[in-house]
Amino acid sequence: MFPSFSFNSTKCQNSWHTPNTSVSHGAMAGGPGPAQLSPSLAAMSLQSSTPEALRVVNLLQERNLLPPTPIPAPTPCLPQDLQKVNCHPEVFRSTLCNIPQTQSLLNKAKMPLGLLLHPFKDLSQLPVVTSSTIVRCRSCRTYINPFVSFLDQRRWKCNLCNRVNDVPEEFMYNPVSRSYGEPHKRPEVQNATIEFIAPSEYMLRPPQPAVYLFILDVSHNAVETGYLNVFCQSLLDNITSLPGDSRTKIGFITFDSTIHFYNLQEGLSQPQMLIVSDIEDIFLPTPDSLLVNLNECKELVQDLLKSLPTLFQKTMETQSALGSALQAGFKLLSPTGGRMTVFQTQLPNLGAGALQSREDPNQRASAKDIQHLSPATDFYKTLALDCSGQQVAVDLFMLSAQYCDLASLGCISRFSAGSVYHYPSYHHQHNPAQVECFQKDLKRYLTRKIGFEAVMRIRCSKGLSIHTFHGNFFVRSTDLLSLPNVNPDAGFAVQMSIDENLDDMQVVSFQAALLYTSSKGERRIRVHTLCLPVVNSLSDIFAGADVQAITGLLACMAVDRSVTSSLGDARDALTNAAIDSLTSYRQNVLTIQQPGLLSPACLRLFPLFVLALLKQKSFRTGTSTRLDDRVFSMCQLKYQPLAYSMLMIHPSLYRVDDLTDEGALNINERTIPQPRLLQLSVEKLSREGAFLMDAGTVIYLWIGQNCNPIFLTQVLGVPNYAAVPENLNLLPDLDTAESQRTRAFIGWLRDQRPFFPSLHIIRDESQRKASFMQNMIEDRTESALSYYEFLLHLQQQISK
Numbered sequence: 001m002f003p004s005f006s007f008n009s010t011k012c013q014n015s016w017h018t019p020n021t022s023v024s025h026g027a028m029a030g031g032p033g034p035a036q037l038s039p040s041l042a043a044m045s046l047q048s049s050t051p052e053a054l055r056v057v058n059l060l061q062e063r064n065l066l067p068p069t070p071i072p073a074p075t076p077c078l079p080q081d082l083q084k085v086n087c088h089p090e091v092f093r094s095t096l097c098n099i100p101q102t103q104s105l106l107n108k109a110k111m112p113l114g115l116l117l118h119p120f121k122d123l124s125q126l127p128v129v130t131s132s133t134i135v136r137c138r139s140c141r142t143y144i145n146p147f148v149s150f151l152d153q154r155r156w157k158c159n160l161c162n163r164v165n166d167v168p169e170e171f172m173y174n175p176v177s178r179s180y181g182e183p184h185k186r187p188e189v190q191n192a193t194i195e196f197i198a199p200s201e202y203m204l205r206p207p208q209p210a211v212y213l214f215i216l217d218v219s220h221n222a223v224e225t226g227y228l229n230v231f232c233q234s235l236l237d238n239i240t241s242l243p244g245d246s247r248t249k250i251g252f253i254t255f256d257s258t259i260h261f262y263n264l265q266e267g268l269s270q271p272q273m274l275i276v277s278d279i280e281d282i283f284l285p286t287p288d289s290l291l292v293n294l295n296e297c298k299e300l301v302q303d304l305l306k307s308l309p310t311l312f313q314k315t316m317e318t319q320s321a322l323g324s325a326l327q328a329g330f331k332l333l334s335p336t337g338g339r340m341t342v343f344q345t346q347l348p349n350l351g352a353g354a355l356q357s358r359e360d361p362n363q364r365a366s367a368k369d370i371q372h373l374s375p376a377t378d379f380y381k382t383l384a385l386d387c388s389g390q391q392v393a394v395d396l397f398m399l400s401a402q403y404c405d406l407a408s409l410g411c412i413s414r415f416s417a418g419s420v421y422h423y424p425s426y427h428h429q430h431n432p433a434q435v436e437c438f439q440k441d442l443k444r445y446l447t448r449k450i451g452f453e454a455v456m457r458i459r460c461s462k463g464l465s466i467h468t469f470h471g472n473f474f475v476r477s478t479d480l481l482s483l484p485n486v487n488p489d490a491g492f493a494v495q496m497s498i499d500e501n502l503d504d505m506q507v508v509s510f511q512a513a514l515l516y517t518s519s520k521g522e523r524r525i526r527v528h529t530l531c532l533p534v535v536n537s538l539s540d541i542f543a544g545a546d547v548q549a550i551t552g553l554l555a556c557m558a559v560d561r562s563v564t565s566s567l568g569d570a571r572d573a574l575t576n577a578a579i580d581s582l583t584s585y586r587q588n589v590l591t592i593q594q595p596g597l598l599s600p601a602c603l604r605l606f607p608l609f610v611l612a613l614l615k616q617k618s619f620r621t622g623t624s625t626r627l628d629d630r631v632f633s634m635c636q637l638k639y640q641p642l643a644y645s646m647l648m649i650h651p652s653l654y655r656v657d658d659l660t661d662e663g664a665l666n667i668n669e670r671t672i673p674q675p676r677l678l679q680l681s682v683e684k685l686s687r688e689g690a691f692l693m694d695a696g697t698v699i700y701l702w703i704g705q706n707c708n709p710i711f712l713t714q715v716l717g718v719p720n721y722a723a724v725p726e727n728l729n730l731l732p733d734l735d736t737a738e739s740q741r742t743r744a745f746i747g748w749l750r751d752q753r754p755f756f757p758s759l760h761i762i763r764d765e766s767q768r769k770a771s772f773m774q775n776m777i778e779d780r781t782e783s784a785l786s787y788y789e790f791l792l793h794l795q796q797q798i799s800k
């Protein structure tokens with residue numbers, strides 16, 4: 001129904017919506033003449049300023065396309081004064097930096113138009129404005145921003161709807177310079193990212209306190225994994241760092257075949273366990289004292305955390321009434337809202353929401369379509385929507401060796417703006433790497449900032465509209481996302497269409513506004529504004545293509561396609577995205593026809609990234625993939641900010657046995673080596689070397705059989721290759737220059753993301769070698785094309 005980039009599995013021309021096909025091929029960037037432009041916009045010269053992006057590359061000839069350093073986001077072609085204040089691409093970026101003037105031009109380009117956001121990212125600098133009047137457009141409610149224009153001292157024109165608004169008296173005073181009469185120098189007009197302290201009209205009720213409820217599986221299986229110890233210790237260690245203030249509340253529920261509440265009322269000498277065994281009709285055994293004030297009842301909470309790991313040691317309970325436990329949690333949190341954290345170690349098999357094993361282990365390596373990617377029941381989605389309505393978000397920690405039907409369980413987090421964590425085969429003894437990950441993730445989870453009772457709205461300039469959202473939330477109205485919790489590690493993506501031609505516009509803007517309650521009980525609004533130029537030729541559209549953003553958005557679209565249609569359809573659609581865009585480039589932009597597979601320089605990595613997606617855990621076929629692992633990978637692609645998704649899609653490979661200080665970074669008096677990025681092919685490995693692969697949530701260190709002895713002794717601390725231990729997850733802390741360099745580099749990589757990637761040291765005989773080698777996506781496997789074969793396939797389809 002939307003005139004959008006249609007993500008088609010078949011190369012059917014009819015299915016592309018082309019409302020206006022009158023645009024000529026390869027039209028020149030005529031546009032409005034300079035006389036019509038404001039002085040600032042007259043400086044724009046789109047044709048000549050981006051020659052590198054449009055340099056023609058023959059992919060079949062140029063085989064070393066991967067740059068040695070990370071690819072920066074393209075810079076939109078804006079006048080310097082606008083560019084200087086534009087939103088940071090890590091927070092807000094578009095798949096196309098040059099916005100097509102019409103939907104028909106967009107359709108012709110065959111690239112998806114969308115935005116990727118990381119709106120609550122931890123920032124080193126954030127201007128915060130306290131002001132009794134927040135200046136917004138009277139017509140479209142856009143916040144005043146760096147891309148509005150001042151007609152004079154007293155009037156500003158909205159950059160989204162063009163309405164002229166009055167400048168309020170208060171805005172004439174600049175609190176930064178303490179001067180009067182320069183409204184264009186206000187912080188709101190100097191910063192694309194800014195936060196407002198909201199006055200009372202931005203709240204429907206007094207700001208809620210921080211409320212944390214932990215729901216813990218204590219079945220026999222759960223006790224076996226030993227996760228309770230780590231959880232309780234971690235919460236004890238971080239209990240004073242939980243975001244909040246003197247009003248913070250906390251509570252606990254454990255469950256197996258029954259639901260156990262804990263009375264933590266002040267004055268009790270020890271916590272009191274209250275068991276509800278009627279799981280069909282969950283009620284709260286006592287009206288208060290289940291959620292208690294953390295400050296007042298800290299000792300009882302600490303007592304409970306110290307005793308919990310031993311409380312169920314001898315349990316024979318094998319059943320898991322997760323659905324009822326969640327219903328209990330919902331009842332408990334409904335009056336206030338808050339965060340529900342759920343730890344689950346098996347398939348729920350009792351009461352409401354019970355699930356059955358749907359995975360056929362024989363189909364894990366199937367080349368045919370993968371079944372059961374969609375939920376088996378609406379139970380978890382319905383409950384999530386109930387939670388969302390009461391400002392309750394649910395985060396799910398899955399720690400399981402067996403199939404848990406994450407496709408069904410994940411809905412509880414997806415629709416309540418929570419997040420899912422997955423630790424397959426978690427075991428306190430047998431899987432130390434997972435234990436370390438769980439510990440580090442918990443620390444981040446418990447101490448990172450959090451916003452409660454949030455909503456986010458994304459506004460676009462008149463003519464543009466958003467038609468599909470990706471991420472974890474509930475869409476309340478067309479552009480309003482309901483976020484019971486907002487966390488700083490969540491990413492979002494949206495797809496857009498052009499409803500009205502942007503004829504008379506040189507630039508368009510996008511503004512995301514996140515309204516939330518801070519853990520200190522303040523209502524705040526974080527606003528990000530992005531400004532992009534409008535173009536009217538296909539060559540300009542191609543020149544502004546952001547290959548990583550396109551890949552990230554396509555990944556989200558492919559996840560949806562896998563669930564609503566089939567994995568086969570999603571895979572075809574991915575391949576067609578590469579074929580169609582390069583075909584359009586060849587037909588509409590290239591002026592001289594020449595043989596080969598031709599791409600503009602800005603898209604030269606597109607086929608590589610599409611192939612990487614096809615071999616990614618989410619979409620691969622023919623390689624054994626557990627259903628929950630696949631579903632979790634899909635969750636991550638939909639929910640992670642682009643920077644982390646890209647590492648999952650196309651890991652970074654480095655040689656690390658010869659690290660030097662040449663070109664190194666210097667951060668906090670530490671020297672961080674910067675080895676060059678290598679292509680993901682076994683050809684790039686050497687038996688004489690050691691190679692580090694950063695795959696986002698996992699880092700592999702592969703040791704060649706004839707590895708440089710200096711690396712073995714000075715970094716790994718072993719005399720020879722044979723002495724490299726199996727299942728090594730930690731580099732020894734050796735006092736050698738080589739060890740310091742290697743650890744500095746790995747530490748720096750880990751610091752770039754909020755979650756903790758585990759390290760796996762791999763020898764040729766290692767069990768984990770397969771998962772390392774599966775990331776060598778340029779090589780041919782039994783069931784998948786090599787990069788070169790894939791290029792030949794694309795060329796064949798394009799020249800058809």
Ligand SMILES: [Zn+2]
Nearest residue numbers: 137140158161
């Ligand atoms: Zn407006």
